[in-house]
Amino acid sequence: MSVTRSVPLSSPWLDEREEELVLEVLRSGRLSLGPTIDRFEEMLAERVGAPFAAAVSSGTAGLHLLCRIAGFGPGDEVITSPLSFVASANCFIFEGATPVFADVDSETWNVDPDAVEAAITDRTRGIVAVDMFGFPCELDRLREICDRRGLTLIEDAAEALGAEYRGQPVGSHGPSAVYGFYPNKQMTTGEGGVVTTHSEDEWRLLRSLRNQGRSYEGGAWFHHVRLGFNYRWTDIQAAIGIGQLEKLDRILELRLAAAERYSALLSDIGQVSTPHPDDADHRRSWFVYVVALDEGVDRGRVMAELSARGIATAEYVPCVHLQPYMQERYGFRVGLCPVAEAISARTLALPFHARLEEDDQVYVAEALRQAIC
Numbered sequence: 001m002s003v004t005r006s007v008p009l010s011s012p013w014l015d016e017r018e019e020e021l022v023l024e025v026l027r028s029g030r031l032s033l034g035p036t037i038d039r040f041e042e043m044l045a046e047r048v049g050a051p052f053a054a055a056v057s058s059g060t061a062g063l064h065l066l067c068r069i070a071g072f073g074p075g076d077e078v079i080t081s082p083l084s085f086v087a088s089a090n091c092f093i094f095e096g097a098t099p100v101f102a103d104v105d106s107e108t109w110n111v112d113p114d115a116v117e118a119a120i121t122d123r124t125r126g127i128v129a130v131d132m133f134g135f136p137c138e139l140d141r142l143r144e145i146c147d148r149r150g151l152t153l154i155e156d157a158a159e160a161l162g163a164e165y166r167g168q169p170v171g172s173h174g175p176s177a178v179y180g181f182y183p184n185k186q187m188t189t190g191e192g193g194v195v196t197t198h199s200e201d202e203w204r205l206l207r208s209l210r211n212q213g214r215s216y217e218g219g220a221w222f223h224h225v226r227l228g229f230n231y232r233w234t235d236i237q238a239a240i241g242i243g244q245l246e247k248l249d250r251i252l253e254l255r256l257a258a259a260e261r262y263s264a265l266l267s268d269i270g271q272v273s274t275p276h277p278d279d280a281d282h283r284r285s286w287f288v289y290v291v292a293l294d295e296g297v298d299r300g301r302v303m304a305e306l307s308a309r310g311i312a313t314a315e316y317v318p319c320v321h322l323q324p325y326m327q328e329r330y331g332f333r334v335g336l337c338p339v340a341e342a343i344s345a346r347t348l349a350l351p352f353h354a355r356l357e358e359d360d361q362v363y364v365a366e367a368l369r370q371a372i373c
């Protein structure tokens with residue numbers, strides 16, 4: 001069969017508005033530590049209902065800074081989800097802390113608070129909770145556990161910009177949260193990330209740590225008050241970010257509409273389950289559209305058949321604890337997190353982005369139907 005179409009897994013939505021904003025920055029000559037970053041941070045903080053935001057060079061950098069501020073270090077254990085991107089664990093491994101994986105809930109695919117509680121030891125210092133695939137984690141229960149046990153809660157919301165928990169945006173609830181702007185995320189700036197916080201002291205510290213430990217209060221350029229990093233973002237990226245934030249509501253609406261179309265198109269295909277629906281407490285921000293194939297369906301064959309029709313898919317996501325370096329460093333093995341492992345073996349991300357056309361979705365659904373039957 002000849003390939004008649006090409007349907008990519010994701011695609012950013014950038015237009016003349018971002019071009020115009022980037023040009024303004026280029027012409028201003030203020031390419032880093034400039035006013036465009038300040039403006040972006042104010043807009044983003046307002047959008048997610050957090051008092052403060054600090055932009056950084058990536059989501060991973062933001063998570064790392066929060067782990068540094070939390071004081072995680074050698075001998076400490078930090079609990080996170082095995083069904084996530086490696087950055088959720090790497091961020092504290094950078095500081096010398098040891099990863100502990102608590103299994104996920106079979107429906108929401110987010111870390112299960114009971115499993116978290118069971119994983120706590122005398123050495124546990126914190127939890128990095130992930131809003132996986134844009135579905136908000138069990139924030140109130142996790143926060144209660146952290147308050148009771150004296151742990152730091154960090155929210156990896158890199159996939160969840162625009163998600164709502166109990167009627168309020170993720171980011172507004174208190175725990176410091178991190179968002180990422182890699183090109184497959186809801187909004188992109190090429191690379192980039194932002195940390196939202198409800199603490200002005202933490203915000204000042206973030207601004208210092210991202211800028212080589214320079215004093216937030218100002219002072220000479222070569223005056224460093226702490227060991228810091230170069231996790232600075234650029235005003236060029238901030239300009240793109242402002243353009244993206246201006247259209248974020250539209251992006252989220254279009255992504256929701258595309259997800260609803262998929263769910264309708266796939267509803268009568270046996271052996272394919274569509275993503276967990278929203279409920280009163282959880283409103284997903286659509287990051288990816290990931291289906292679960294029934295056990296026994298050969299995922300590799302399905303992917304190959306879709307690929308032959310020009311349709312990109314991906315295994316979203318392999319378990320973090322089973323990555324080669326994790327197995328080598330810590331001896332983690334299959335069986336550590338059976339729920340996450342079973343999900344991870346069956347899941348498949350379909351092409352998904354804000355401007356995905358309905359006829360492409362019909363084409364994907366038909367190809368999936370044929371590949372499965």
Ligand SMILES: *Cc1c(COP(=O)(O)O)cnc(C)c1O
Pocket residue numbers: 058059060061084085087088130156158159179180181182192193
């Ligand atoms: C994208 C992502 C990050 C951070 O990504 P960067 O590429 O460093 O910006 C962190 N955690 C999760 C769960 C992600 O999906």
